[in-house]
Amino acid sequence: MTATAGAWHPGSYLRFAGERARPFVELVARVGAEAPRTVVDLGCGEGSLTASLAQRWPGAQVTGIDSSPEMLAAAAASAVPGRVAFEAGDVADWAPREPVDVVVSNAVLHWVPGHPELMARWARALPPGGWLAVQVPGNFGSPTHALLAELCRAPGWGGRLDDVAPRPDTVLAPAGYAEVLAGAGLVPDVWETTYLHVLTGADPVLAWVRSTVLRPVLARLDEEDAARLTEAYAEALRAAYPVRPDGTTLLPFRRVFAVGTRPA
Known part of the structure; x- marks a missing residue:
């Protein structure tokens, strides 16, 4: 890396x-x-x-x-x-x-x-x-990235995350x-x-992005702010990638x- x-x-x-x-x-x-x-x-x-x-x-x-x-x-x-x-x-x-x-x-x-x-x-x-x-x-326009970019640019962060927000033109x-x-x-x-990845467990899409696109964002924040952003992001991801009746979550990944x- x-x-x-x-x-x-x-x-x-x-x-x-x-x-x-x-x-x-x-x-x-x-x-x-x-x-x-x-x-x-x-x-x-x-x-x-x-x-x-x-x-x-x-x-x-x-x-x-x-x-x-x-x-x-x-x-x-x-x-x-x-x-x-x-x-x-x-x-x-x-x-x-x-x-x-x-x-x-x-x-x-x-x-x-x-x-x-x-x-x-x-x-x-x-x-x-x-x-x-x-x-x-090639998924920088997908909800995983678009939702995080929206959170990073929200007024509450005072511009601290603007340069680490995912950009749709990255690739x-x-x-x-x-x-x-x-x-x-x-x-x-x-x-x-x-x-089309079939994921299991609690907040599996959040678990996926923790080791990728979310890393540089959380690195900018103290523990309290990182927890606050992560919870807001997790809630948005649950809505975008709902749990299916069999308990799995589908993550399309281009x-x-x-x-x-x-x-x-």
């Missing part, structure tokens, strides 16, 4: 590990590299998905990059000497020290302002036959990412998928995928 306010908590993030892993698997499945020598996962998180890249490409040296000490500490359990390594670094500053055959960034770039230019820079650095694969959440439309890849000389493969390769 890239640097944002507040500490990342691997346990909270992994509560929905299965749902969060599926887009990674579907992203990497569209990468056609046959025998890459070097693979980099930018914003690797707790490392288990990064380690799966070494299984996909047994001959590759796989490196995961993340700025979170908490995530890197968890990732250490997935390191394999000579095969899988993890390093501290902010994806916004990363540049390859040598040619990298496959660059992956899953559910990270929406944290980075101006990330389309960053993608273009990574793409231009790819060697012939190299691949870039990126996935970003591009699929066509925008296709233009970024093609403009950098890659052959683009871009698509979107809306997953994601945008962008894969590109430089012709050999």
Whole structure:
């Protein structure tokens, strides 16, 4: 994960590990590299998905990059000497020290302002036959984000949360990412998928967003104000995502995928 306010908590993030892993698997499945020598996962998180890249490409040296000490500490359990390594670094500053055959960034770039230019820079650095694969959440116009943005801009917060309120233009439309890849000389493969997650438990949508979009907002507030905003947000989410008769809650989640390769 890239640097944002507040500490990342691997346990909270992994509560929905299965749902969060599926887009990674579907992203990497569209990468056609046959025998890459070097693979980099930018914003690797707790490392288990990064380690799966070494299984996909047994001959590759796989490196995961993340700025979170908490995530890197968890990732250490997935390191394999000579095969899988993890390093501290902010994806916004990363540049390859040598040619990298496959660059992956899953559910990270929406944290980075101006990330389309960053993608273009990574793409231009790819060697012939190299691949870039990126996935970003595409749900910034959904109730999870729109309701939080409305709360952040409410008069009671005195402008303290304006710059951390979710913005609907945080990510591009699929066509925008296709233009970024093609403009950098890659052959683009871009698509979107809306997953319908079936969640259980008390306030499950709130539990989902606690480890993502809600983190930088709560980091700006003291304990009392954080509790007040969280309760107001939870109430709004219950109305937007009601519990079904069987006790489950449905969360539609749109994601945008962008894969590109430089012709050999």
